[in-house]
Amino acid sequence: MTDTTRSDAPRTPTTLDGLADRYTQTLFDLDPAFATMMGKPGRETEYRDYSPDGYRAAADAARGTLDAAGRLRPEDDVDVVTLDALNERLGLALEIHEAGHDVGELNNIASPAQEIRSVLDLMPTDTAEQWSHIAGKLANIPAALDGYVASLRDAAGRGQVAAVRQVDTVIEQIGRYVADEGYFASLVSGARAGDSELPASVTADLERGADAARAGYGKLRDYLATELRPQAPAKDAVGRERYALHSREFLGSAVDLDETYAWGVAELDRIIAEQEQVAGQIKSGASIAEAIEILDADPARQLNGTEALRSWMQSTSDEAVAALGGTHFEIPEIMRTLECRIAPTQEGGIYYTPPADDFSRPGRMWWSVPAGEDSFTTWKEKTTVYHEGVPGHHLQMGYQTVKKDVLNSWRRSACWVSGHGEGWALYAERLMADLGYLDDPGDRLGMLDAQRMRAARVVFDLGVHLELPVPEQWGSGTWDADNGRAFLRKNIAISEGQLDFEWTRYLGWPGQAPAYKIGQRLWEQTRDDVRAHEGDAFDLKAFHTRALSLGSVGLDTLRRALLPVS
Template identity: 65%
Template sequence: MTQNRDETTTTAAHREPTAVDSIADSYTARLLALDPSLATELGFPGRETEYPDYSPAGHEAKAALARATLAELNTATAADPTDEVTLDAMRERLGLALEIHESGWKLAQLNNIESPAQGIRAIFDLMPTDTAEQWGHIAGRAANVPAALDGYLASLRAAAADGRVAAARQVRTVVGQARAYAEPGTGFFAQLAADARLGQAPERAASSTAHDAAAPLPDDVAEALSRGCEAASRAYAAFADALEAELLPQAPEKDAVGRERYALASREFLGAAVDLEETYAWGVEELDRLIQEQERVAEEIRPGASVEEAKAVLNADASRQLKGTDALRAWMQRLSDRAIADLADTHFDIPAPLRTLECRIAPTHEGGIYYTGPSDDFSRPGRMWWSVPTGDDSFTTWSETTTVYHEGVPGHHLQVGTATYRRDMLNAWRRTICWVSGHGEGWALYAEKLMEELGYLSDPGDRMGMLDMQRMRAARVVFDIGVHLELEMPGRWGTGPWTPEKGYSFLRANLPISEGQLRFEFTRYLGWPGQAPSYKVGQRLWEQIRADLAERAETAGHGFDLKEFHTRALNLGSVGLDTLRRALLG
């Protein structure tokens, strides 16, 4: 790629869609036809009751589309710098997707957080519930859950026949999740049917006041929803039985995936190839540095206090306490609204549609905080979700402030929302389809550090919380690479090669989360190799790019414009980190 410096300043007045854009838009349309769930996620109407084909044939259809599109891209000529970025990004993403497909592991995908086992259920969280027609869509999709799970099970069986099965720990975990979804009376689908009201979003159903105030569904819709949810519950129960009877006996007890599979996964999540040993060593050093920084902040909180003692002081401070999920949601919303108001037009360009961010408590209790982007037309705004584990009812603001910036503004909401908004500059694939974890999560960690830089974490407690989160992400680099490659443990934390058992104690020492969250995260890292390190490694690459641009500006004799950097970078959309470097640095 060359002459990329002007790519992000192109506007609708200067740029008409090109042949490369046409290829990208055609790929997007055909992909959405193959993946109705993705269309729902992006807010595109039509086929709201359908699921993708999760069977081997469905996977092959997506691979065939990638092959055909790559053939078109390989004969295309860039008309401008925007096209150069599109070609670079699409060739990298689609080419890598084919490598993963050909490895056979895509058919075997099963873990506790990001596999069709969760996705088939989770799509209901994003479906609108205002009208009888929309509830009819939910009823129809619930009725199609059995076929979706059958297709998924066919892929798992095909992969198992070739010797590719997720680790037993993941299988047992998903069995438990599936049975929880299917539980009569209390499972997700039973509650979805029981609590359904017009205008009643699932996460609000637990509120009796909101439930009583909402209008009931028409009888025919309620009956269809009941039938669909009963079918979905039975299907998830049968799916759990099949996993336990068929897959679990074939599943390896060993969690480590090994170097070859890990390297492929790392490239998928980063959009860059990194030296795994060097990255592991850097992670160990970064973890040590962050612990030392925490020790300095602990001294500010109470002279002579250890890090843990300083946290105890913060936890005992009534002004930093939140009780209950309603208080948590309201506090998240206030903090998000303030960040948007303060940062707009100063350090960022924030268009009007992006100035709305909804904070919600998730309808599940699996642990974790996550963001879902706006619909393509912004009729559904970006949303920050908090999935609170059962039993967790007390929260501390000092430990969560930085998470709100990570998921909201200037983190994921600003990043994802900007790409969605820039239809005057970006084709449909770059606006809505392409998502690279290292780019996105790396940006969100960069956003956390930026808020410290801008003075929003000057309170020692809030800064301790930010350091806790940064420390957690550094520890994940060490744990994830160390366990999956079975490297030697650093002396500070143990001896001999990493094992999951040693790793659990290591995570407990470095992750400031509840025991329920820790169990979830531990299982997540073991079952989703390469994803957890992409946050901190992505941040490292983002900060290197910014430092290189600042040095270049200084050498050229003019000051570094932080707002301009943010605008140029965010206007690119999510791309692989190697593509990002080439686009911004040339």
């Protein structure tokens, strides 16, 4: 199948588009926080139903949409891709629901324990009315958390409890949220609408809301510590059956897990060899570790303080937009604004949040700096700016947001596949090196350092969760959390605080971290196959435009959309 998604080709919405749009609206209705994330006004103070009933309602909506889609015939090539993506995404969501793996998720990065708080980061704070919405959202946190606890109990009753490591980590996170000078206290202290003081009534509502939120999270912490923790298994591995399901969830493709593990081991070896070559360019005969020491000690590559970090992120991002727009990528003017910010949390990690549907809120790159870290090096992070910004996530999500003339709202706003998105971002990092933007040996070593981390995650994640043999060059025996952490320490050049966060993340979110590097592999394979098929007519810029204009879809759907059926 093919999808011509051209910006200059007006298109009349089809019956299938209407179905997909209605499904998207149902998702907004079921999850007001999702609507907030997408910049949709209304119901700003509300949360989804995090109880088992809420998950059943979401499954019913997916099932009804799939049934209706099955009775429709595609009216054009865009419909063909939409139907393919709906069948893959919603069908898999129902498999996960029927296996009970959507209810009661708990980990250190992407579970309701964090989601209920993190949506506050996306809410505007320019007016007293907007702060009033935040106050209402805070007041509704206890009810959302009560529903979440009901789901945790439901999952526990079926023997599905997160590993004790994840339970302990979330308990610690909640402690930071509810502390006297923690997240909620900091959110409301000194709240202002621009340069103006807030009305006393709004300030009072914020304080009451913060108190309610702290109490709600305190209740969750008590439940986790006293009731759930005693049921939590010590073992981190989730096993092959569950892992295969989550791997498909994050990739939109069913890969051979054993072949992929072997490829990950070989890819890690290849990257290390390339690093060794670049280290010799930094200093003749230098090892990788010695080259890193030289780069870390170079004053020209150091940033002191989070404001210096934010400013450097912004200037690097702006330069990339200016350089790539119109040359290697089509970047509409409305997509050229990207805000770089320091996140209000200190949990570690760098992430991107998409623009509002009408771009009234721009895309944003966030850096969550762990407590106590105040110095940063540019050689290691330049590739990260390309990953999160342009040509990475910002370009990708900007395209699918701006394609109102072609894509229905589900494909633009509601369909997200990690392997597609994160795979593209890693593809973008390597592409920037290939285009000459990382020719400086330090910056190139930084890109390779990031690629090495992603390859190591393939080995670690598959190895630990499937309990596979450790490759001879990395030890002996079978992978587990402890020897896995030592392996990560050898392959990921980050602080101990960041390493702890990442290690815990991989253990608690099976299949997600490998989706970056595996997704990159599948993106590159698809590009190379399209190049082989088109021969001399192949144009890389046109390929990028066509591929990104599809929106985020599973990687098998992407391949089918870009290559003719053989």
